[in-house]
Amino acid sequence: MMTRRQWIGGSIAAAALVAGGAAYEFSAAGVDERAIVAAIAPVLLDGALPRDPAARAGAVEDVVRGMEVAVAGLPLELRAQLNQLFGILRFPLTRRFVAGVRDAWPDAKPDEITRFLTSWRYSGVARLRGAYDALHQLMMAAWYGNERAWTAIGYAGPPHVA
Secondary structure, eight states, X not given: OOXXXXXXXXXXXXXXXXXXXXXXXXXXXXXXXXXXXXXHHHHHTTTTSOSSHHHHHHHHHHHHHHHHHHHHTSOHHXXXXXXXXXXXXXXXXXXXXXXXXXXXXXXXXXXXXXXXXXXHHTOSXXXXXXXXXXXXXXXXXXXXXXXXXXXXXXXXXXXXXX
């Protein structure tokens, strides 16, 4: 049973999702989108990315590029929904009140990002859970579709066709 407080909070979150992302246009190579993905990737892929700082930075950049490729290949309707999501995460007020991330993405602390992702993952608001799922699936595809990840999981790569 949903409490009144949960219902009000969910209503505010849903309204912010619609309002914050409605007028935003996604740019695969946009600086803000890249910063968002670069901040979230190490948290979502914790344990999968290399520990060496230089290798980790390269891996995160690979994830950012992989996300750009993945987003570019999505149908227009899904890209429009992703535009709304990035609009919410980009705009400071909605980033703060819907995601709970105070600082700009390059300055966001990993524990703050973890709280944001966890709250969306287990939210009573279906749109927030869906947004989490989209971020999670795209990040996983961006990382595990990358040759850099294959060695760690024992994948030799696709078969070579002669």
